[in-house]
């Protein structure tokens with residue numbers, strides 16, 4: 077190299093170190109002046125420099141100003157630069173011009189070109205490159221092969237990808253990652269997990285990115301044991317460090333598999349937790365029906381001065397919905413900009429759902445109306461919320477807007493509508509929606525739609541029609557459908573049919589003690605003691621216990637829990653005192669503890685003393701004791717169905733105290749006001 081060339085090389089390198097590239101033009105001018113623009117070494121240096129700075133246009137200019145034809149060396153430099161600057165189309169053009177110049181690609185050309193193809197993606201070119209690769213003799217190069225493999229995987233050509241993978245003589249971790257990603261993108265999670273285990277068996281060390289993908293595949297499969305094994309293996313055998321990325325995905329994996337204890341132990345062991353980690357944990361609790369744990373963790377997160385993100389807010393709101401904790405939910409929703417709710421359908425749906433489940437659907441409807449982005453999920457949540465809260469006409473009106481909003485209804489839309497018809501006793505409308513959904517919207521009736529229809533007919537006393545519908549339906553009836561008919565039997569005191577239904581239910585859900593209790597109650601209620609004893613015997617044999625009733629009430633941000641016959645609350649003496657006082661008033665009004673309805677009650681067969689101590693009564697008494705204002709609505713949530721006796725008592729208590737009492741049981745809302753319930757005694 078002569079002195080001039082050497083000086084220019086130094087100039088380029090120095091400019092490279094200074095980093096701005098502002099002298100590049102002067103340097104380029106010097107290159108031309110000194111007739112060095114055909115010096116491949118200098119040009120390559122200049123190209124690399126401009127490409128690294130992202131000056132791709134300038135690079136191309138330098139490239140096209142060479143007087144001799146550029147060689148493969150320069151082509152490769154430019155190609156690599158284009159690909160790393162995400163100029164995939166330009167890369168392909170460059171390749172075509174290289175071919176028209178009669179140049180053949182080499183082992184450096186293929187990996188980058190294939191990457192460009194897979195990013196575009198361009199399958200035709202890929203096939204062409206594949207054959208070129210084989211012809212050129214670079215076919216066994218692991219980098220080219222891996223690029224080709226990920227290209228096929230990305231384009232959904234899994235079979236081709238597998239063929240390439242099988243042909244690679246020495247696979248590296250990148251090739252393994254590519255094939256596993258291919259399986260995952262094709263939804264073949266089981267295969268992905270198996271291939272991953274094979275990789276471990278061959279002693280290949282995966283990176284944390286791949287482990288995270290595999291854990292999410294295990295979560296998709298609900299495969300707890302594979303995930304646990306992988307976690308242990310990479311930790312103990314490979315000695316991989318649990319970075320926070322990996323730990324967060326483990327939290328997510330355990331939560332999705334329903335093992336919240338494991339999720340918690342990984343979570344607590346993390347030295348640094350970011351908002352993503354907290355959100356995974358909160359959402360995990362929320363979706364595993366552990367709303368109290370979710371809200372407690374949310375508070376702990378706030379105490380760490382972390383600002384909640386969308387995911388943690390959605391988890392928190394859905395937990396408040398499960399707890400019926402309206403104040404808490406509203407407070408939580410204020411932690412985040414209102415606009416987020418109005419512009420993001422997922423957030424909006426969470427808020428509407430919270431209002432719906434807390435029995436304040438008027439607020440939920442306001443949110444719906446204010447929302448700028450309405451999609452089907454938001455609309456369905458609104459229709460269902462309105463329907464379940466008794467605003468049936470309004471839910472029909474929202475349905476009437478679907479066309480205007482450009483939303484196509486789906487099965488869930490009709491489920492909401494039918495559920496409204498059921499609660500309002502609208503047989504005609506119910507039939508109309510049920511027929512219309514298949515006739516007009518070509519939607520298939522799912523088992524849930526049949527369940528609603530049976531419910532509608534059962535409530536109206538059309539028990540035979542409901543029973544026939546179940547027998548004629550093309551799907552195998554499940555417990556929900558039979559349960560709907562049972563409710564009808566309960567209302568219309570149809571013991572004979574109820575007995576038949578309960579026998580079906582016992583077959584379908586042999587673990588559900590409620591069915592046995594009701595069946596035995598029916599037998600003992602009609603003096604069939606032997607049969608009643610038989611049912612009890614079966615229950616004893618199966619070691620069955622009744623699920624204890626449990627109720628929650630939220631007061632000033634704290635959720636209090638009561639069990640049946642509970643004595644654990646610190647103020648329990650006062651609570652029983654309050655109930656005694658209410659009981660006296662009720663007796664004055666002629667109230668006798670209900671025994672006849674007890675036949676259908678899932679909780680207790682013992683009469684007056686026991687029913688008095690049901691958890692919902694304890695919670696309501698406590699609410700009455702503690703609430704500051706006469707205006708406050710008493711809101712209680714119960715895990716089982718409200719029993720007939722408690723229902724009657726709540727009506728009277730609402731009359732005696734002049735207070736509004738809202739009880740949400742595992743199926744619906746009861747809003748007690750002035751001696752009446754919104755369910756019209758049908759539930």
Ligand code: ZN
Pocket residue numbers: 687690692718719720721722723
């Ligand atoms: Zn009760």
Ligand code: ZN
Pocket residue numbers: 723745746747753754755756757758759
């Ligand atoms: Zn009711």
